[in-house]
Amino acid sequence: VAIKVLDPELAAAIGAARFRAEIGTAARLSHPHIVPLFDSGEADGLLYYVMPLLTGESLRQRLLRERQLPIEDTIRIAREISDALHYAHGQGLVHRDVKPENIVLAGGHALILDFGIARSADAVPSPETHTLATIGTPTYMSPEQSSGVSMDGRSDQYSLACVVYEMLTGQPPFSGPTGDSVLLQHRTLDPRPVTALRPTAPGYLSQALARALAKNPADRYPGMAAFGDAISSTLTPPGRGTPGSQAEGRRMLAVLPLENRSADPEQEYFTDGMTEELITQLGKLQPKRLGVIARTSAMRYKKTDKSIEEVGRELGVEYVVEGSVRRAGDRIRITTQLIQVADQSQLWAQTYDRRVADVFDLQDEVASAVAKALEMELVSPASRAPEAQAEPASSEAYDAYLKGRFHWNRRTPEGLRLAIRWFEKAIELDPHFGRAYSGIADVHNVQITYFQAAPEKVYPIAVEAARRAVDLAPQLAETHASYASILAHAGRSAEAKPEFARALDIDPNYVPTLYWNAIYEVSEGHFEESLALARRAQQLDPLSVTVEIVLGNIMWFARRGPEAIQHYQRGLELEPNMPWIHMRLMLCLAALGRLEEALAAIETLDSRVPHTLEAISMRAYVLGRMGRRDEARASLRQLEQRSEREYVAWELFAYAYLGLDDRDGLLRILSGGPKFGLIGRLLLAYDASFDPFRDDPRFRGVLPPRASAPVFLRSS
Incomplete structure (x- = not known):
């Protein structure tokens, strides 16, 4: 046996009488994974108990x-x-x-x-x-x-x-x-x-x-x-449980980036487009029974050397679809296979040879085959409303649309400009192609969010494009989600709400709906609902930098700074060259009084992506907070000079004025009538950086109507 003596301080807290009573109760426990107690007592003022002598560690x-x-x-x-x-x-x-x-x-x-x-x-x-x-x-x-x-x-x-x-x-x-x-x-x-x-x-x-x-x-x-x-x-290996458990459980699947086997490397956009379309089709199988990892996370495994088992573990999926695409002229060959992660066994495989014009039927065929392999039912193409497929009149229009999505997914200023060009080309080829209009709205959405375009200039274009997309393809989640997000940016909350609801009803797996809706809910003051939506998005898109940004924003607006920092840092692990995340991280650090760390973060951004507007704005803000006003004003002058030849968002000027405690400058820029986007309204309402100005009656006068006192998110 082994005798264990209780720590004297702990023994004093418990007391001898209570100790003996508790040992007596615990001694009645009998379980194979509980160490039994044989006896207890007191000797020389020390409490002890007796248990088996165990070998091991x-x-x-x-x-x-x-x-x-x-x-x-x-x-x-x-x-x-x-x-x-x-x-x-x-x-x-x-x-x-x-x-x-x-x-x-x-x-x-x-x-x-x-x-x-x-x-x-x-x-x-x-x-x-x-x-x-x-x-x-x-x-x-x-x-x-x-x-x-x-x-x-x-x-x-x-x-x-x-x-x-x-x-x-x-x-x-x-x-x-x-x-x-x-x-x-x-x-x-x-x-x-x-x-x-x-x-x-x-x-x-x-x-x-x-x-x-x-x-x-x-x-x-x-x-x-x-x-x-x-x-x-x-x-328990997936698919080997009881029938009841399989019926009740939700399986998770990932489509790995299809490999471009075409002779022309420029066909990469088409291959990536096929991957995205397959993800979309599979996501519609049975959303309550099958979760499909979103494109952003799946595409991080492009040309990966990782095994199926490693990918499955990292994404938390039971099944993986992989394959290749070869395009030559007007013919395509797609080879796909469904693999069970648990034992890397192939559950299904097929090669398809089709004309490019038949690509939509091909996507349905592949989705139906996967559904059959997983013993699920897919609504047949014939039974779906025509609008649900939103197929263009020509393969050329679809080709242009895929090129637009390819460049949109790059999220760079140049990529967004090219995306607009290709979406417009798709509309020129087919004026009734709803998804192409949705693509235009999505481009402007990103430009507004990341301070790349003046909201008042692109809102009219974006709202009209999104509305047209819904008219042409009312059964697609992506059209309603795009329209809802643009309406939210425009401050048309009452119209945005039902559009978000419709998008979620059509496809609860469409991740952009979840994270756009999450930001909208913050603007309504619904922090709990916002966090729940963002976490659903994270489950479906665990490697998405956008989801990490949204989670970071929610935490920051809820005044949970350390947690916001964690999400922004995670975002930078995924996209280290994205200036917007660097800026949010700097603001969090500065607001928490960690000014030296914030300054170091600016240098990190400059070393990765030189001469960004975000770095200039943050340098003015942080140096101003540190009392280095001459250097801060020099950065402010840089912003002013850049604004003479390119768009500089009012938010970037605002932070420079905040750092310098220049109330007149801040009030001037806010009173100048800028059309605040959704992010801008949230910054004014909840960003702690504006707190020193909240008691100023003049500042309260320019806050958006939904602005309010700081909101604290209940711990979850």
Whole structure:
């Protein structure tokens, strides 16, 4: 046997009488993954208890040796400990101190010990039990436990999720110089997603941990059994569960970028277009039963050397579609195959030879074949409304449209200009091609959002194009989403709302609807709804820089600066040369008083993308905040000079004036009648950078009607 002596400080907090009572209760537990207790007592003022002498090591010892554990080992350990805790909770006991030091690995299994300080979950509160409420380890302590409020088994769920997080990533969700600093993070911050620290971790495992680590116990799993099922289901190969579980579960699929096998490398746009179209078609199969990873995340695996297993784990999918496209003249050959990630087995494969003019029928054929392989039904093309397909009258118009989307996806100023040109060409070839009009609206949407065009100049064009797209293709989610977003930018909220609803009703998997709608909900003051939409987008598009920006914006506008920084930093990992994200990160750092870091971030942007307007504006803002006014004014003059030959958004001037505390300059630019876009209105309403001006009556007079006092998002 082994005799464990209780720490004197902990013993004093519990008391001998309470200790003996709790040991007696814990001794009645009998479970294969709980270390049993044989006896307890007191000797020379020291409290002790007796348990079996175990061979093996603690989980902490293994973590010190390996840092990150294999996925399967992690899930097995988590499942066994969750089973033990589920049993204990059923006996009315809460462990309160789940941590790697209290988990023993012996004989190929995991066991939890130290139930000796547990107490009945429904014990009557008293000064004695209140002391017990704070017993635990800060690194793994739930928000409710550290606050000293009543708690139940969901507190243990949170603690175990912290342990699982550490097994996967090699670090706990939160760390800090003091216990109090760690406890504060548990109560106020969300940890980085597991997949951001360990990309090979399954996406659905990361999502399970995110739910178990919710601040509000009501947002976690209802019990340890549900949590255990969520994390251990990853060990069951997809498609091999019971028929009932397959019917109830939602499968995840990714279409990897099709390979261009054409002799002409310029056909890359066509191959990428086929990939995107296939993603769209598969996303419409059965959205409630099949989730399809969006284009942005899928295209990051273009020409990848990663295995199907690695891709599946990183994206959190069970199935992958891959293939190639060869185009020669008016003929195309598409080869595709469906692969099950669990064992890399090929479930289906087919080669198609068609005329380019028949490409739409070909897309339907491929989607139908995948549906059959997955034992799902797809609405037949004949039964769909003609508008739903929005097919152009000629293959040439479709070709021009694909070129437009190819350049739109680049998101660069030059790419957007080329996209407009090709969308206009598609409309010239087919004036009734609804999706081409939607493409024009999408280009202007991006230009407005990222300060590349004056809203008052492009709004009329964008609104008319989006409205025309809806008229021509009313059954497409993308047309309603584009129209809704443009209406929201134009401040036409009442009209935008039903368009977003219609887009989601048609295709709940269309990611742009989700993130555009998320920003719209912020403008309405609905932060919880906004965050839910953005997280749905993140599930379908886990490697999307746009989704990370949206999440960062939501957190920033909700005054959760550290979390906003995490999302912006994640965005920069995905797109390190995107000036707009650098700017948002600098503003967050500066608002939190981290001015030197903000200045360093400006230098980083300059080294990556020299002479950007964003860097000039931020240099004026940060240097002004640091008291280096002459240098700040020099940057402001640079902005003024650039504005003589190119468009400079009013927001960039505003930040320069903010840094210099130049109220007259700021009021001048705001009173000049600029047509504020949606992002501009949100900045004025919620951006902490404007706080020093909010008490100025003149400033309040130029705020948009929806502007209000800072809003704090409830912890989730």
